[in-house]
Amino acid sequence: MSFLDKMKQAKDLYGNMKKVQSEISKIKCDGASKNGKVTAIVGGNHNLIKIEVDHTLPNDSDLEESIKQACNKAHEKVDKEIKTRMGGMMSSGDMKLPF
Numbered sequence: 577m578s579f580l581d582k583m584k585q586a587k588d589l590y591g592n593m594k595k596v597q598s599e600i601s602k603i604k605c606d607g608a609s610k611n612g613k614v615t616a617i618v619g620g621n622h623n624l625i626k627i628e629v630d631h632t633l634p635n636d637s638d639l640e641e642s643i644k645q646a647c648n649k650a651h652e653k654v655d656k657e658i659k660t661r662m663g664g665m666m667s668s669g670d671m672k673l674p675f
Contacts, residue, residue: 596662603657607649609642616643618650620658 577585603620613630624647633639 599661600658603654603661605650605653605657607646607651607653609645609649611638611642614639614642614646616646616650618647618654620654622651622654 600620604617604625606615606617608615611633613633615628616624617626619625627643627646629639629643633642
């Protein structure tokens with residue numbers, strides 16, 4: 577493989593990675609606490625986008641636990657969605673790695 581072929585392959589890989597980043601940036605997943613009192617929405621970059629709290633929780637420790645549960649559930653969904661989308665790109669032949 578010539579140097580120019582490798583350069584083209586690197587450019588194609590860069591283009592594919594840009595597509596992946598674009599797809600990941602579109603992901604938004606929600607997660608709810610076990611008691612349903614807190615809902616969190618997390619983006620594909622794992623940033624917390626929104627959190628909704630039902631303020632009828634009896635005490636602060638319940639609120640804290642519910643927030644952790646909701647955020648963790650949303651992060652799990654984001655990870656699963658990223659793996660699903662990446663797996664689809666890898667198996668469809670869109671992503672050709674040089675190794």
